[in-house]
């Protein structure tokens with residue numbers, strides 16, 4: 703798993719739900735992972751061990767452990783968003799490197815065109831053609 707590979711946002715969210723910080727470790731966001739781990743530990747201290755034990759025994763309301771639940775949900779949501787943003791950045795970077803020069807003649811090209819203005823090489827993707835064919 704390299705730093706340039708696409709991340710799975712849902713996997714990051716599920717990992718963070720299992721254990722806060724795990725999703726961020728998967729995303730290689732070490733400091734963010736540590737931050738969320740510390741937040742969940744803080745929330746657990748806030749709730750207190752007596753309340754946790756009481757909840758596990760069925761003697762406490764779910765609202766009594768709400769700080770832990772909301773922090774865990776926050777970590778999962780944050781992991782999901784971070785994964786989505788990283789994928790977007792990666793796609794933008796790839797688009798730029800793909801379209802900076804013509805693969806045919808190696809000259810600089812206009813990214814808004816789907817052909818090379820120097821050698822007329824066609825860059826339209828098969829998806830573009832499929833959309834035209836289906837009348838979209």
Ligand SMILES: [Zn+2]
Pocket residue numbers: 804805806807808809818819820821822823
């Ligand atoms: Zn060209």
